[in-house]
Amino acid sequence: MGYRPNILARSFSQRKTFTIGLVLPSIANPFYPEVAEAIEIGARQSEYQTVLCDTFRDHALGKQQMERLISRWVDGCIIMEGSLDMTDIAQYFHQGLPIVLCDWQEQETPPEIPHVRGDFFQAGTLAAQHFLELGHQHVAVIADEPGQTLRLQGFCSRFQEAGFPVPPEMIQQGNSTLNSGYSATQKLLTASTRPTAIFATTDLMAIGTLNAILDAGLRIPQDISLIGLDDINVSVRTRPALTSVGFPKDQLARAATDLLFAQIDGHNDHPALQLIEPYLAVRKSTTTPRNAQD
Amino acid sequence: MGYRPNILARSFSQRKTFTIGLVLPSIANPFYPEVAEAIEIGARQSEYQTVLCDTFRDHALGKQQMERLISRWVDGCIIMEGSLDMTDIAQYFHQGLPIVLCDWQEQETPPEIPHVRGDFFQAGTLAAQHFLELGHQHVAVIADEPGQTLRLQGFCSRFQEAGFPVPPEMIQQGNSTLNSGYSATQKLLTASTRPTAIFATTDLMAIGTLNAILDAGLRIPQDISLIGLDDINVSVRTRPALTSVGFPKDQLARAATDLLFAQIDGHNDHPALQLIEPYLAVRKSTTTPRNAQD
DNA sequence: CTGAAAGCGCTAACAT
DNA sequence: ATGTTAGCGCTTTCAG
Secondary structure (H helix, E strand, O other): OOOOOOHHHHHHHHOOOOEEEEEEOOOOOOHHHHHHHHHHHHHHHOOOEEEEEEOOOOHHHHHHHHHHHHHOOOOEEEEEOOOOOHHHHHHHHHOOOOEEEEOOOHHHOOOOOOEEEEOHHHHHHHHHHHHHHHOOOOEEEEEOOOOOHHHHHHHHHHHHHOOOOOOHHHEEEOOOOHHHHHHHHHHHHOOOOOOOEEEEOOHHHHHHHHHHHHHOOOOOOOOOEEEEEOOOHHHHHOOOOOEEEEOOHHHHHHHHHHHHHHHHOOOOOOOOEEEEOOEEEOOOOOOOOHHHHO | OOOOOOHHHHHHHHOOOOEEEEEEOOOOOOHHHHHHHHHHHHHHHOOOEEEEEEOOOOHHHHHHHHHHHHHOOOOEEEEEOOOOOHHHHHHHHHOOOOEEEEOOOHHHOOOOOOEEEEOHHHHHHHHHHHHHHHOOOOEEEEEOOOOOHHHHHHHHHHHHHOOOOOOHHHEEEOOOOHHHHHHHHHHHHOOOOOOOEEEEOOHHHHHHHHHHHHHOOOOOOOOOEEEEEOOOHHHHHOOOOOEEEEOOHHHHHHHHHHHHHHHHOOOOOOOOEEEEOOEEEOOOOOOOOHHHHO
16 A cells, blocks of 8 residues: 555664675775675675775774764674774674674684684685696795785795795785786886796786786786786786686675674574685686796 | 764654665676765765665666665665666655666656766767877777667767768677677677777777777777777776776766755755766777878 | 554754 | 653554
8 A cells, every 4th residue: 555664663663774784995996896795685685785884994984984883773794804993893892783804814803703704825825826736936926914914824835835935025015906016016027036927915916917017018927927816807807817816705795694694683603703715716817937838 | 971872763753864875787887886986975975874776787676675775764865877767766756755867868867857967978979089080980889779879879970070970880789798898899890891990888898899809819009999988997907098988976976966965955956967078088099090000 | 362552762842 | 041742653562
């Protein structure tokens, strides 16, 4: 009869909004919209609506947005790495707000807060393994430190095991943006012995690396092989298409929403940490090193 | 004293949620996240929170999401082209929900609903003008019809004026995806006389075109020049970087939020249609045609 | 088993 | 000027 229930009044009376907040550090890196989409789909299947909050990596803005979310009585929040101070998050959590952390570094997360994360160490290992199988011995890494230490460690430890430790000058700092990948690569290319392969710990940096290598007049993968990490959608359409380590984003999203809804429903028996296994998407940016081909 | 006002209760009592809905057809085309971000920033400046709804171009899902937004008492909605049936939108509007349309085709929008749109005809003209100035006479268009007729018309009418009408076989159909641009281009390349320049009416199709041209062993811009439309962020980092017609997204967002907040505040004196002027971002994918260089 | 009433936290319209 | 109360629309509880 044209009657439309008033969800706001219902929420008000039963203290439940069927809304969750998703707090992420940036929308500029396509990785985040991609997982946000997966989370939104999962939440909708459980009749929840998702409110997106981009903090632009500004922790003060993040805190402000959190306060607003709480004032609106979101039933819970999924908070992605880098959006907020952990002390603030812990405080909200201990005040009783259901929270799931997504992709945070191990060392900075209180163990009691449920957490879903890609196995970044394993991801680094996977990249290293691929390079080793192709025959690379002189490799370089571009990492966004200190946030992405595990990826770096996984990679380096695998090369260490293989007997080809990565020298310090072959490890460059980036900040997960395309431009930082570009300039870090320029430094690597001026080194006395050029690496035959580069691992960039985010795809966006890898695309910067790709551009820098091509701009330097070198070829990918013939002169330098390249692996990224995140397996964002655009990586299939770079030229050459980027080989990348990724995590199944739907699986990541599913684990996060499951963990959150379990808390909301009062089931606190879930394990606190869910580790998602990485995969390697081999495309056109990796091959055997030139000297090995000769 | 640690007191946190209950926004939900406030909303309930004063019938105002300080929340707006943003309904868009797809998050896969980066254009939408980019304007969404601009709108969210603008809304936040006015103390409004934005709820994003992706309809995946499924009008039934779009309607469902709208019902939910209305049940939650959003103060108003910005609805982007292609997310919903116009009959449904008109109904919500006439029920009193403040609505702003964004980027809809002229012919399908009731004149009473406020509307902000890029001047697509002018955008097509701008692309044509650039090709003409470079000396191109044999050009092709890839358009997502019927949704993007104006861009096509603007382009063709400018070439008509210049005395080089675009023949029908040089107009290919796409659906705004990368792959559709790719296959449409393949058809164009098998034509008896190859065009010296191609205008793709969305950047995503243009990137498909770019890949198809390079895969065919041709060079950009030496063999074929290419212009896209949307000026999405990735276009600066394709290889070669894509020349593109764009609309200032912050201006688009600003106009949309202004129009919406005016309705919400009861000022209905705003003009119903705001037209945003396009710009041309010249990058590396356009140059003079080869025969003109000889 | 059906129907009336209390209450959620706030704002706005009262009355003092 | 300040303090008090009604009411927003739903759910839940308690009484009939």
